[in-house]
Amino acid sequence: MSDEPELAAASALENAYPQSAERLKRYVDILASRGISWGLMGPREGERLWQRHVGNSLALDDAVPQGSDVADVGSGAGLPGLPLAIVRPDLRVTLIEPLLRRANFLQEAVDELGLGDRVTVVRARAEDVRERYDVVVCRAVAPLEKLLKWTLPLFGDGGQLLALKGESAEEEIRAAGKPLSVSGARAEVLELRVAAGVEGTRAIRVTTR
Numbered sequence: 001m002s003d004e005p006e007l008a009a010a011s012a013l014e015n016a017y018p019q020s021a022e023r024l025k026r027y028v029d030i031l032a033s034r035g036i037s038w039g040l041m042g043p044r045e046g047e048r049l050w051q052r053h054v055g056n057s058l059a060l061d062d063a064v065p066q067g068s069d070v071a072d073v074g075s076g077a078g079l080p081g082l083p084l085a086i087v088r089p090d091l092r093v094t095l096i097e098p099l100l101r102r103a104n105f106l107q108e109a110v111d112e113l114g115l116g117d118r119v120t121v122v123r124a125r126a127e128d129v130r131e132r133y134d135v136v137v138c139r140a141v142a143p144l145e146k147l148l149k150w151t152l153p154l155f156g157d158g159g160q161l162l163a164l165k166g167e168s169a170e171e172e173i174r175a176a177g178k179p180l181s182v183s184g185a186r187a188e189v190l191e192l193r194v195a196a197g198v199e200g201t202r203a204i205r206v207t208t209r
Helices: 005-014 018-037 043-047 050-058 081-087 099-111 144-155 168-175 177-183
Strands: 069-073 092-096 119-122 135-139 161-166 185-192 202-209
Touching: 005 018, 005 050, 018 043, 018 050, 018 099, 043 050, 050 119, 069 081, 069 144, 081 092, 081 099, 081 119, 099 119, 135 144, 135 168, 144 161, 144 168, 144 177, 144 185, 144 202, 168 177, 168 185, 168 202, 177 185
Parallel strands: 069 092, 069 135, 092 119, 135 161
Antiparallel strands: 161 202, 185 202
């Protein structure tokens, strides 16, 4: 970690979550080593894990209600599900990932971080999962139109989808107008920031009536 924004983000997140700082560091170490060597993270991502990945994931913290059952769809390297699980001991988190190598990585990370009592890894496609959750989260998985097809059965009435997005959020909501209307769902854009010193981000929140 040599660049200033990355150091600032690491410091800001450690200050924001002092009780979870050690686990967050361990998770970042896992991403920087096996995450890259196993091909889950690009080789250049090791220099911006706090800012671009952990901080981006934790921007969802305030949007997730207390005591929620959370599903992270297409979890990959555990983003955003694992950072949320680390800082929120009130959450029960299911990491849903269809690819074997990624699912194995996730299970190793969960075990090493000591989160096995409330974090479960499920190797499956989202559309094959039959459980229901209070909140479904995802990051860099698919456009909203596709996400709705995969995730609406997972959260249903009273639940919500929180999909981390960038500048394309409004355009994706417009493109998903028909499935939103058919399902009776409502979508809005959230502007999020976990702490000063960490870049803000955006998410689409979908709720059902």
